[in-house]
Amino acid sequence: MQKTLIAAALASALAVPAFSVHAEEPASPHTFTGNVGLFSQYVFRGISQTNEDMALQGGFDYSHASGFYVGTWASNISWLKDAGAYDSSSLEVDLYGGFRGSITDAVSFDVGLLQYYYPGDKVAGAVSPNTTEIYGAVGWQWLSAKLSYSLTDTFGVDDASGTWYLDLSANYPITEALTLNLHYGMQEFSGRSTACVGITGSTKNDSCASYEDWKIGLSYALQQGFTVGAFYTDTSMNRDEKAFYTNLSGKYLGDGQTVVFLSKTF
Known part of the structure; x- marks a missing residue:
């Protein structure tokens, strides 16, 4: 009996605590995500980029726990070739980076730099559509406001540095899976060039290139990172602005459009 008690005491003293074997590793500060989507057309700031x-x-993003992030995104396009600015062009590539965080538990912020790049064979004399923007955004619950400011010629419009775009959006969760998506935007071009002369007789870029756009839609979150949705988008362009955003085949690209899509994040 004494031997049994001594053996039990030794076994208890030499036992390794369970928590030392199964201790959790610290969470990584690095996060990598990706996304891909199929859309009935690509609409950017109310303008069709793919001729409907x-x-x-799709794209890839890296973010650090400190708040810094970088990413890239790409889509097929046709608007540069359709406008006669490129002999061949079928791709938009965006490169961006910035810093985001929280001001309070309910208020967030995001600041960064974004480069739009359009590879292809540009027509001689055409203004480069490659555009560099800085941006700042604030968010509160499901509301957000974002201001983008161009540092270069803007989407092929000469002397357009200082052009800005204001994005006011709301993504209201109706249910856990269903979200109402609302958007209102203002695109205000700056500078003077010959881009509008043939349309309005004015050299002011904003006389024919500036406009407002809006969007309303629904998105539904499926399993395994899939989302399906649809939205309607339109612009408030006058006759001169409609002429500016009409391509060589006579199609007005700022008309009201319905877009359906299927996307996945991973």
Whole structure:
């Protein structure tokens, strides 16, 4: 009996605590995500970029726990070739980076730099559409406001540095899976060039290139990172602005459009 008690005491003293074997590793500060989507067309700031044809889009993002992030995103396009600015062009590539965080538990912020790049064979004399923007955004619960400011010629419009775009959005959760998506935007071009002369007789870029746009839609979160949705988008352009955003085949690209999509994050 004494031997049994001594053996039990030794076994208890030498036992290794369970928590030392199964201790959890610290969470990584690095996060990598990706996204891909199939859209009935690509609409950017109220303007069709694919001549109302389908678009395949996707990108990759890296973020650090400190708040810094970088990423890239791409989509097929046709608007540069359709406008006669490129002999061949079918791709938009965006490169961006910035810093985001929280001001309070309910208020967030995001600041960064974004480069729009359009590879292809540009027509001689055409203004480069490559555009560099800085941006700042604030968010409160499901509301957000974002201001983008161009540092270069803007989307092929000469002397357009200082052009800005204001994005006011609301993504209201109706249910856990269903979200109402609302958007209102203001695109205000700056500078003077010959871009509008043939349309309005004015050299002011904003006389024919500036406009407002809006969007309303629904998105539904499926399993395994899939989302399906649809939205309607339109612009408030006058006659001169409609002429500016009409391509060589006579199609007005700022008309009211319905877009359906299927996307996945991973």
